[in-house]
Amino acid sequence: MATRDDVLAQIRSLPLEDREYIEAELVRDADGRGAYADPSPLVEEMIRRAEHALAHPEDGVSRADAVADARAAVAAARSRTP
Numbered sequence: 001m002a003t004r005d006d007v008l009a010q011i012r013s014l015p016l017e018d019r020e021y022i023e024a025e026l027v028r029d030a031d032g033r034g035a036y037a038d039p040s041p042l043v044e045e046m047i048r049r050a051e052h053a054l055a056h057p058e059d060g061v062s063r064a065d066a067v068a069d070a071r072a073a074v075a076a077a078r079s080r081t082p
Contacts, residue, residue: 017057021053021054025054027046040074041073046070
């Protein structure tokens with residue numbers, strides 16, 4: 001049986017689009033299990049992006065774009081908080 005480090009090394013060796021798919025599935029799974037009891041704006045954005053990535057795999061959002069968009073969403077949410 002492979003260790004988690006072995007599995008992680010295998011995932012890291014995959015093409016980016018496969019890694020993004022795996023990441024999206026793990027985020028959706030965690031959300032489905034209730035792992036995000038009180039999600040922050042950042043977590044909500046991660047969940048939204050994961051759902052979008054799984055529904056539209058042809059879009060292929062890059063990691064840099066995803067991070068920039070998530071940071072912008074958090075900044076916007078924080079600016080609305082009194």
